Amino acid sequence: MRKIGIVGAGQAGLQLGIGLRRDGYEVVMTSNQTAAQIGDGRVTSSQCMFDRALESERRLGLDFWHDAPPVEGIQFSLVPGGNTALSWSSRLDRPGKSVDQRIKMPRWMEEFERLGGDLRIADVDKAGLEALSKECDLVVVASGKGEIGRLFERDDSRSPFDKPQRSLALTYVHGMTPRAEHSAVNFNLIPGVGEYFVFPALTLSGPCEIMVFEGLVGGPMDRWAAVTTPAEHLAESLRILREYLPDEYARAKDVTLTDDRGILAGRFAPTVRKPVLRLPSGAHALGMGDTVCLNDPITGQGANNASHCAATYHAAIVAHGNRPFDAPFMQSAFDHYWDYAQFVVAWTNNMLLPPPDHMVRILGAAQMDARIAHWFVNGFNDPRTYFPTITDPALTDAFLRRAA
């Protein structure tokens, strides 16, 4: 049986590895963290996943968290100067879900080993990749933002930003007042300051809410560098809400941290990389997930993308049968994924720029017309549906006229 080597036990690597084990492939997976280290570590994401990605997990029997609170819709609010100028919400046709990766990845590692996968703990470097390529028919690098991913060449034509566009922070909390109607991602846009979104999730201590801060770099929501303790992180989170989002502050004023590691602050530049790495020996490795397609979290798509990438590569590997996993195979597997991911990247990168007038017209129309709100909200589950409508003012206006 063919042997596949995977570097990185995250959303992408584990989903692919477990899928391939189920199809009888030998799989070696190398992780630079043990399951216990991941479980005891810091949060890394808000990991809200929508139905199409969740369906890939369900198909592999990986949906272990039926008690995770559902994300039933999305609310969008425009809040300039502390005053709500626009606010509407719509339901997702099928709910989303967020399971803390500190719970999910250790459980999936256990499942991978239960299925006979070979899990090794090591920080893979270039020599490690060479060794893996001698041992395996195919090497896939799913190392997320890990250093080794930098071996893959940046694709300048697909990476418009060379600097971080947002200062990011996460705050996992208990004790937030639930929304009055259905549960939702509450997405707030604060012009000139940044974005804040919040939604229910499952963490180590049970159901919680995850607060996500996307501050314009150097702006008033980018003060995390001065924060030194978890208590200060929570205080800074609440300061932002108190100053810019009074409605959200009212829901959040009594929250407590889920745990001292339920916080994160950082930044990175969204980057697409070329998917095929040629090693000094002439062997090749294929990049997947965040390693080759790293998006800003503003649209909550990275874990969804990683899942789609795993599903696409899984199908490509199986369809390839006994033929060699050479560089053309790798490029073609990624190209299939890019057929989808290019729309997510384009939409996400657009969301990082000041919204053009025609986007503002869509968001305004959604307030008046429930069908437009429904279209926009359900696009998070498949961002291809926004295209080409959002690319051109004439197409947007034609779409809005048709809807009316």
Ligand SMILES: Cc1cc2nc3c(=O)[nH]c(=O)nc-3n(C[C@H](O)[C@H](O)[C@H](O)COP(=O)(O)OP(=O)(O)OC[C@H]3O[C@@H](n4cnc5c(N)ncnc54)[C@H](O)[C@@H]3O)c2cc1C
């Ligand atoms: C603040 C924030 C909020 C987010 N919110 C969302 C959201 O709501 N929805 C969403 O869909 N996405 C979200 N994301 C993005 C999402 O978390 C990632 O896109 C997703 O986890 C990527 O999966 P991956 O498998 O590619 O990489 P990762 O999940 O990063 O996994 C990579 C793994 O490889 C390991 N590794 C690294 N280097 C090596 C090495 N050399 N050897 C061995 N192992 C190695 C790492 O330790 C890690 O375990 C968010 C991200 C951030 C930063």
